[in-house]
Amino acid sequence: MGCGTILVSNENLICLSCFIELPKSNFHTQNSISIGLEEYNFIIGLYKYNNDVIQQLIHALKYNGKSSVGLVLGIELGKLILRNDKYEEVDLIVPVPIHRNKKRKRGYNQSYYIAKGVAKIINAPVKEILRKSEKGKSQTAQKKYERWLNVKDSFSLKSNSKVQVNHVLIIDDVITTGATIEACVKAIRKYGKVKISIAVLAIA
Numbered sequence: 001m002g003c004g005t006i007l008v009s010n011e012n013l014i015c016l017s018c019f020i021e022l023p024k025s026n027f028h029t030q031n032s033i034s035i036g037l038e039e040y041n042f043i044i045g046l047y048k049y050n051n052d053v054i055q056q057l058i059h060a061l062k063y064n065g066k067s068s069v070g071l072v073l074g075i076e077l078g079k080l081i082l083r084n085d086k087y088e089e090v091d092l093i094v095p096v097p098i099h100r101n102k103k104r105k106r107g108y109n110q111s112y113y114i115a116k117g118v119a120k121i122i123n124a125p126v127k128e129i130l131r132k133s134e135k136g137k138s139q140t141a142q143k144k145y146e147r148w149l150n151v152k153d154s155f156s157l158k159s160n161s162k163v164q165v166n167h168v169l170i171i172d173d174v175i176t177t178g179a180t181i182e183a184c185v186k187a188i189r190k191y192g193k194v195k196i197s198i199a200v201l202a203i204a
């Protein structure tokens, strides 16, 4: 999917030379990481979003039915999580949900597949405990503050899911403003005291 070359047997989706060229974000190595007012155990972003191949891969994952991109890159994200100094054992991996209409149209939630890839490496269960309650307008058309207002209360816990865990890892494809992640954290915090970490494929 990067350069269009024919893959050899141990390559998956993109060739090895494109794969090693993917721009690492090193987001986890920066010192003052905060998104809004929430506190996190760790926040990790694997790649920089500002790159043609990354955007191509994520586009394929979201809009062209290539759920396997999520698994393959999720495995890489999992390896990065394990290597992180601040890594602590995770009890539950929670993908950021998409609205059910979007899920019906797309066929799946892309973050679920990323979470599945991460789960293979860090060996924790994936559970879709969050629901996106309102559809809202397309985020791309809105200004930053409007986006924020739009997503701030748009996630809630599914009523049948009980979290009695110590450490939850939230998974998403891309962080842009951080509003989506913060809204998810807010919903999970309603359960009470739980450590929360974030891992995403790309940082915009």
Ligand SMILES: [Zn+2]
Binding pocket: 002, 003, 004, 005, 014, 015, 016, 017, 018, 019
């Ligand atoms: Zn290539």
